[in-house]
Amino acid sequence: MFALSFTKAFVLKTKIILRMSFKPTDSELEILQILWESGPSKVRFVNDKLNEAREVGYTTTLKIMQIMAEKNLVTRNTDSRTHIYSAAVDETEARRNLLNKFVDTTFRGSAMSLVMQALGNHDASTEELDEIKNLIKKLEDKE
Amino acid sequence: MFALSFTKAFVLKTKIILRMSFKPTDSELEILQILWESGPSKVRFVNDKLNEAREVGYTTTLKIMQIMAEKNLVTRNTDSRTHIYSAAVDETEARRNLLNKFVDTTFRGSAMSLVMQALGNHDASTEELDEIKNLIKKLEDKE
DNA sequence: TTGAATTTACGAAACAATTCGTATATGTTT
């Protein structure tokens, strides 16, 4: 028998290299949303934003963002004392990824039943419906 | 200062009574999908199904289903020795719930941008597009 | 320059999800 052992950091990096599933936790996604929306930010800023919705300690936010840096979900500039964090994953890319996964797990792979249900659940404005109709026209023309 | 303590089971039940967010884990959702698709089933059956996709031990599946019973995600008939499990949550209801949450966390609440992206990502057949167009007509008429 | 505030770093505790070994009970087969 052999026993191989790896450091936590190595395992983390390996997972990323192998592109093993982009799967942020809820907290991580919350933080990514803030970084996507507001651009590169200090921990203090992100923590304040989070606290608009729910109570979170400063060091909690810090810790999570440090772990996100390890996972390469964010990058950070450590030139000055207060580090500046930036999202390291593209928002559109991340959304596509999460959407595909969600369709698979919750709608058994049927994107269309998701679309139908999303349309049915929410009140759409005339403009929004027009926008969708335009997209559908474009899709029809492609064939 | 006061300190109150509760049993795990009590906290679990309280969460359910308060309807604190339907939030199955990935494994739990996987199992619910099987129960929704195949109806009331034995652990053995569910475990076999799971093992078509990935390797899971029998007792692992059993344990998760027992916990799901505690959470009232499933009910079980214990009349005969081999218990029969049934989904205790409605599939459509669960989907709506999960979809709303997903729109909030991943698309910042915009169901329409989700619809647009879902339509863009996947190849839709003419029939499917027609179906969506019909739904849009219905929605437009409602106003 | 001394003290207060802010920040990062580190580690440990609390909690939840997953996994599995093992004990025990109940059927089944020979």
Add this chain to the structure above:
DNA sequence: AAACATATACGAATTGTTTCGTAAATTCAA
């Protein structure tokens, strides 16, 4: 009946996330 297979129950190990206390470094202000 004995041996075997199958099922549930239970508990413990493992892993990952979240939370926070505390120390050390740095900045800022009196």
